[in-house]
Amino acid sequence: MKTLASNVGAWTCAVLCAFTAFDSTSWAAVPGQTALGTASLSGGASYEDLVDMHRQRRKFNLWVVTAALKSGAHMADVKVTVRDAQQRIVFDNTLEGPWLFLQLPRGRYEVQAQWADETLRQATTIHPGDHHQTFFYFNVPDHVSPDNRKPFATNPYGEPGQ
DSSP: OHHHHHHHHHHHHHHHHHHHHHHHHHTOOEEEEOTTSOEEEEEOOSHHHHHHHHHHGGGOSEEEEEEETTTOOBOOSOEEEEEETTOOEEEEEEOSSSEEEEOOOSEEEEEEEEETTEEEEEEEEEOTTOOEEEEEEEOOOOOOOSSTTOTTSSOTTSOTTO
């Protein structure tokens, strides 16, 4: 009986650890490198991810945020391209979440964000010790629930509020 209990305990621990590992990495921020070899970090698809990225933000000098124009709702799947003053592509990727942090060398950059047929551009100049924020607001037909934590509280299979 003691062997059965210890086996059940070991299996329970293994299953819980597996679920915990899956949950903690499923929405994790995605670290990377720019074409210049400097650090990048993108994500922000979950609350935990936003908190984690917020803790790391000071390591980066360019912070990019993508959101809906009318509601301010965060957007993922936005393609971001960053070019230096010589028009060389420094960063080119589709974001997993609404935030992108880049560590760039001193210089002038054009940041372009594209979602569907809408392309937005902004210029920025990085100096030593800088922290620049760039916001891109897209004109999207957004529908944001007033209760974003439980939009389907009364019926998880129906429309919100049913």
